[in-house]
Amino acid sequence: MTEEADRIEEEMEGKELDVEAEEGGEDEEGEDGVYDPIEETEKFFEAELADLEGLSAPRKLKTIISSRKRVENDIKLMANRIRHLHLEEEKAQKKIDTTKTRANDILDLKERNREAARRRELERKQAEEELRRERQLLALQKAERRAAIRANREALQQSKREDVLMMKQMKKVQERDRKLRLQQERIRCAQSAEVIRLHKKVAADHNMRQRRQQLFEADQDMQDQIYEELLVSARTGSALQLLISLFSSRAFALAVALVENNESVFLPPFFRCLCPILLYLPCVMPVIH
Numbered sequence: 001m002t003e004e005a006d007r008i009e010e011e012m013e014g015k016e017l018d019v020e021a022e023e024g025g026e027d028e029e030g031e032d033g034v035y036d037p038i039e040e041t042e043k044f045f046e047a048e049l050a051d052l053e054g055l056s057a058p059r060k061l062k063t064i065i066s067s068r069k070r071v072e073n074d075i076k077l078m079a080n081r082i083r084h085l086h087l088e089e090e091k092a093q094k095k096i097d098t099t100k101t102r103a104n105d106i107l108d109l110k111e112r113n114r115e116a117a118r119r120r121e122l123e124r125k126q127a128e129e130e131l132r133r134e135r136q137l138l139a140l141q142k143a144e145r146r147a148a149i150r151a152n153r154e155a156l157q158q159s160k161r162e163d164v165l166m167m168k169q170m171k172k173v174q175e176r177d178r179k180l181r182l183q184q185e186r187i188r189c190a191q192s193a194e195v196i197r198l199h200k201k202v203a204a205d206h207n208m209r210q211r212r213q214q215l216f217e218a219d220q221d222m223q224d225q226i227y228e229e230l231l232v233s234a235r236t237g238s239a240l241q242l243l244i245s246l247f248s249s250r251a252f253a254l255a256v257a258l259v260e261n262n263e264s265v266f267l268p269p270f271f272r273c274l275c276p277i278l279l280y281l282p283c284v285m286p287v288i289h
Helices: 002-032 037-052 057-236 239-247 250-260 275-288
Strands: none
Touching: none
């Protein structure tokens, strides 16, 4: 658009210079006398007067009439020339006015183009500034996102490390509790076993005391019984009856039970001397009966 306006302006300036050159040429021709009718007429009259000085009256009249016609023709030509010049002047003025109008239009167009160019440049700069700000904002947001991602990753790693450490501590605590429970269970089992053992020992001691008491009582009774039965056997002379009575007594059964349980140490003195017989008793009892 700007190049077209410059081209039109150059053409109009060239035409304006051509019109000025034509007007200047006409003025110069008038000054030189080449195209000035009045000057030509004066020169013609001077020449004619010089030519009439040697002529006769009829020749002079004829010459004057001819000169008059030439003058009238020149006047007509001059009038036509003047009218033509006025027309040319009007045309030139119209061209000048048109040129000025077009020049003003071109100047206005140039000004509008310059204003549009300034506006476009301003818009371009504003767009570049806005783009720069958007890029800065995007870069800042990207950096913030990266920082947030890095912080989240670090927090996650720290959380994982803490979880691992906590799991290790929990495992240690659980292992310690397990060992403590096992130790307590062993202690409880040992205590229970010890209590059971003590109970058994107390029961065994009680049973042993009862057996010993029974054996001692039986020993005394047995001694009395044996003594009486020996007296009876001595009277009757039956030793077999004495043994049967001895082996059938309750005290003798307790003595056999102690011997079988390897507790012969708790036997009374009378039964302790009968240990060989007590060991042999399971074999001879069926025969005796």
